[in-house]
Amino acid sequence: MTNPIKRVPILSRKGFLVKGSQVTLRNVSKHFGEFCAVRDVSLEIAKGEFFSLLGPSGCGKTTILRIVAGFEDPTQGDVLLDGASVLSLPSNKRHVNTVFQSYALFPHLSVFENVAFPLRLKKTAASEISDRVGHYLRLVKLDSHMSKMPAQLSGGQKQRVAIARALINEPSVLLLDEPLSALDAKLRQHMLIELDAIHDEVGITFIYVTHDQQEAISVSDRVAVMNEGSVLQVGAPGQVYETPANHFIATFIGETNLLEGKVLSVKNGIAMISSDAGALRAAARQGVSEGDTVHCAVRPEKVRISKMKPASGEHENCVEGTVDEMIYTGFLTKFFVKTTSGTVFKAFRQEAGAAAAEEAIQCGDSVYLLWHPADAFIVEVKKA
Amino acid sequence: MRRNLGPVYTMPMALWITAFFVVPIAIIAVCSFLAKGTYGGVIGRFSLDAYASLANSGLAVVALKTLVQSAAATIFTLVLAIPASYYIARSRYKNALLFLVIIPFWTNFLIRIYAWIAILGTNGFLNGFLVSTGVLSTPVQFLYNQYAVITVLVYTYLPFAILPLYATIEKFDFTLIEAAQDLGATKTQAMMRVLLPNIRPGIITAILFTFIPAFGQYAVPQLVGGRDSFMLGNIIARELTVSRNLPLSSSISVVLTLVTMAGVLLFVKLQAKASKKIRPVQEAE
Numbered sequence: 046m047t048n049p050i051k052r053v054p055i056l057s058r059k060g061f062l063v064k065g066s067q068v069t070l071r072n073v074s075k076h077f078g079e080f081c082a083v084r085d086v087s088l089e090i091a092k093g094e095f096f097s098l099l100g101p102s103g104c105g106k107t108t109i110l111r112i113v114a115g116f117e118d119p120t121q122g123d124v125l126l127d128g129a130s131v132l133s134l135p136s137n138k139r140h141v142n143t144v145f146q147s148y149a150l151f152p153h154l155s156v157f158e159n160v161a162f163p164l165r166l167k168k169t170a171a172s173e174i175s176d177r178v179g180h181y182l183r184l185v186k187l188d189s190h191m192s193k194m195p196a197q198l199s200g201g202q203k204q205r206v207a208i209a210r211a212l213i214n215e216p217s218v219l220l221l222d223e224p225l226s227a228l229d230a231k232l233r234q235h236m237l238i239e240l241d242a243i244h245d246e247v248g249i250t251f252i253y254v255t256h257d258q259q260e261a262i263s264v265s266d267r268v269a270v271m272n273e274g275s276v277l278q279v280g281a282p283g284q285v286y287e288t289p290a291n292h293f294i295a296t297f298i299g300e301t302n303l304l305e306g307k308v309l310s311v312k313n314g315i316a317m318i319s320s321d322a323g324a325l326r327a328a329a330r331q332g333v334s335e336g337d338t339v340h341c342a343v344r345p346e347k348v349r350i351s352k353m354k355p356a357s358g359e360h361e362n363c364v365e366g367t368v369d370e371m372i373y374t375g376f377l378t379k380f381f382v383k384t385t386s387g388t389v390f391k392a393f394r395q396e397a398g399a400a401a402a403e404e405a406i407q408c409g410d411s412v413y414l415l416w417h418p419a420d421a422f423i424v425e426v427k428k429a
Numbered sequence: 430m431r432r433n434l435g436p437v438y439t440m441p442m443a444l445w446i447t448a449f450f451v452v453p454i455a456i457i458a459v460c461s462f463l464a465k466g467t468y469g470g471v472i473g474r475f476s477l478d479a480y481a482s483l484a485n486s487g488l489a490v491v492a493l494k495t496l497v498q499s500a501a502a503t504i505f506t507l508v509l510a511i512p513a514s515y516y517i518a519r520s521r522y523k524n525a526l527l528f529l530v531i532i533p534f535w536t537n538f539l540i541r542i543y544a545w546i547a548i549l550g551t552n553g554f555l556n557g558f559l560v561s562t563g564v565l566s567t568p569v570q571f572l573y574n575q576y577a578v579i580t581v582l583v584y585t586y587l588p589f590a591i592l593p594l595y596a597t598i599e600k601f602d603f604t605l606i607e608a609a610q611d612l613g614a615t616k617t618q619a620m621m622r623v624l625l626p627n628i629r630p631g632i633i634t635a636i637l638f639t640f641i642p643a644f645g646q647y648a649v650p651q652l653v654g655g656r657d658s659f660m661l662g663n664i665i666a667r668e669l670t671v672s673r674n675l676p677l678s679s680s681i682s683v684v685l686t687l688v689t690m691a692g693v694l695l696f697v698k699l700q701a702k703a704s705k706k707i708r709p710v711q712e713a714e
Contacts, residue, residue: 116607136610149608153626162622163612214613 065093065249066126066140066217068113073122075108075274082108083119084274090252090267095244097253097261100271101297106254107146110220113252114143126217142211143220146227148203150195156182156206157191163214181209184243201232208243218250225260237264258298262286270294288330288422295342295424302345302390303424308337315418321386325362327421340425345391347420350380351413352406362421364390364414371408380406382414390414454686461679469673479676488664488681495660498575498650499643502582506639507632509583510590514631515624517591518598527595530588538585542652545581546572549653573655581649586642590635597631598624633700641689661685 068090075083083105090096098106111117113124115136123130131139150159158165160178169177182188185205195203204224211219224240225233241264244251255261261268262282269279270290278290289295295303306320308329316329318341327341343362355363366384375396382390392414406412464476517526533541548554549571556568571577601624609619625632647662654660661681668678 114611116611136607137613137615141611143608143611145604145608147602147604149602149604151605151608151623151627153629162609162614166613166618166622210612 064217064247067092067128068096068218068250068252069123069125069128070109070113071123071125073109073112073119073124075105075112075117076120081274083112086122086271086274086276088269088276088279090250093248093250095241095251095253095264095266097255097265097268098271099255099258099261099268099298102256104271105274106256106271107222110143110222110252110254113218114141114220115139140214140216141218141220142214142216143222144204144207144211144224146223148195148207148227150203150206150210152195154195155191156187156193156195156198159195159206160210160213162210177213178209181213184212184246185209185239200228201236204228204236208240212243212247216249218252219247221251221253223255224253226255226257233260240264262298270297272297289342289424292340292342292425295340300345300391300393301342302348304341304343304388306339306341308333308335308339310335316423322364322384322388322390323386325421326418327423328419330423330426333423333426334428338427339423341421342424343416343421345379345393346395347416348390348392349415350382350392350394350406351415352410354413355415362414362416362418365411366390366414367411368406368408371406380412382412457679457682460675461683463676465674465676469675471675476676479674479680482677483680483684488661491659491661491664494575494658495644495662498578498582498658498660499640499646502579502586502643503636503640505579505583506586506590507635510587510594510635511625511628511632513587514591514594514598517595518601519603523599527592530591533588539648539652541585542581542648545577545584545653549577549580572653573658575654575658577653577655578650578658578660581653582643582646585649586639589638589642593634593638594628594631597628597634601627630700633696637693637696641693644689644692645685 068088070086070088073083073086074081086105086109088096098109100106108117112119115131115134115138118132124132126140131141151162154162157178160181161174164174164177178191179188182191185208187202187205187209190198190202195206198206204227207224221240225236228236237260240251240253244264253261253265262285265282267279268282268285270277270285270293272293278285278294280288285294286298289298292303295301304318304320304322304325306318306325309317309319309324311317311329311333314329315326316333316339318325318327318339320341325341327343333339355361364382364384366382368380369383369389370381372379372381378394378396380392380394382392384390460471461479462475462477463471464474464478466472517523517530520526546553550556551568551570551572553571555571556565559565560568605623605627606619609623610616614622644660645662646660647666650658650660650663651666654663665678665681665685668674668681
């Protein structure tokens, strides 16, 4: 006995018991003829993590999922579950199950038989089948629809059947390929919350593919942002949102004001930047020095909009302009402000009742846009 | 108000079918209930002699033989047609492959049977090949037995099975195969448990298109069959041309038509039942 394994239960961020597998991708590339779908992707996904692959359509995220599921072989690289390569295993031997974008429910089988399908293959005893199918259908709140055929279900119900069916084998990793994209906005929100609850309940690793940044950042433990086959940034949702690694991520996730400028000086972690919109201050990240050309981003919800000229503060950015357009969305009003130099800035103001009445802003008003230097971040640096 | 011209439009078709299908069948049916004339033909007297002789003329053996040969041909046709249409449906060269399936229709059916005689005969291509490669020392007679009949029947009806199967498989959602494999099924299990049940309407149509015409075949057993492989079609022709027994050949035709019709109705009913099960009902929730 050299290395006694100490069984310490691992708990998730929210304190739930973690099961599932660790998924490792090592330098995975996938070519379809001339086309490179996945470019040298390496990822380390922890046990029990809710991990999202986020990117625009055609960025290779679904291909990665299909490689993990065993539907595609990578041109290069390796896929490991708990440290052991699974490339030689066909999809039916991998302890991984998939929730397909189109649900892929078997149209000739009832809800019960769809979920029971993997157990029937294994010739599980009838009593155990009905116990387990019942358990998972209760988990997805569909136990009252057992005998219906898939064609009799709504989109959301089909989705739940697909999830129950994928979970019944008790896989160590659940792959979800844009599972909510076919649902309407309201139902999507609802299913997202339920997915999160299911993840907490079963505690296995979830790999979630989506092009919807809102979905990805709301439920994931970590997000990998992809574009054109490459992983650009991996991090917690807040990290990806607040400190995007580049220009693409800054504009892909959430809305952003992006400004190009030249660094005049760096002092106390604050860079002075000269841009078309005037002199700006932004939090300088490592490696930024005088003379660099940079892209600086600021989120519209962090920009304050005011008709009154503020008392000049050393640590505030202030840009003057006129309201070009405004979009009222209910809880939020989006202002598009044209500065004197012609740049269009976005500023979002939450309609918190009294605040709106306080200062009514209309199209054509001249306004001041203000934001704190710490809320502006430099996303891309071209060295001088 | 626009007039419904449906009856007018369908009239030519109705007349055509009546003149060339319903009337001849009616004539056959009437003949079967008449007495046999001395020198062929019928005499206008009601008689059940033809039906009485159906029972004892050894016809049951031929009927069974016909059933076995048509069933065997149908099974082999399906075994070949399902993978072939699956492959065509998944191929990048769908249109070219479908074209190849249809090409045989450009040549007369009888000529194609003679081509088989040229292939399978004692001086045929197959024997020539097997003898020259040393597999056989002397040519073997492949023709004039039930195996030759089944082979040529399979050949004849393969396109009729491939086309409806292709039409169904082409609409099949292949993600379901991936889903089955993802859930632990082997490729074979995925095909048996997911593909086959979902292409059932296509399979039923393929069976109808193969079994029914095979059951009534005349030319194939006549040309490549032997004594062991005569089918009901051949008996009808023999009774008509050799024995000149018009009522008997008519009565066999009537029974054949009724049995085939019962088969069609049964299969159509099965198909309706199968498709009803997976037809979309209005969205719930």
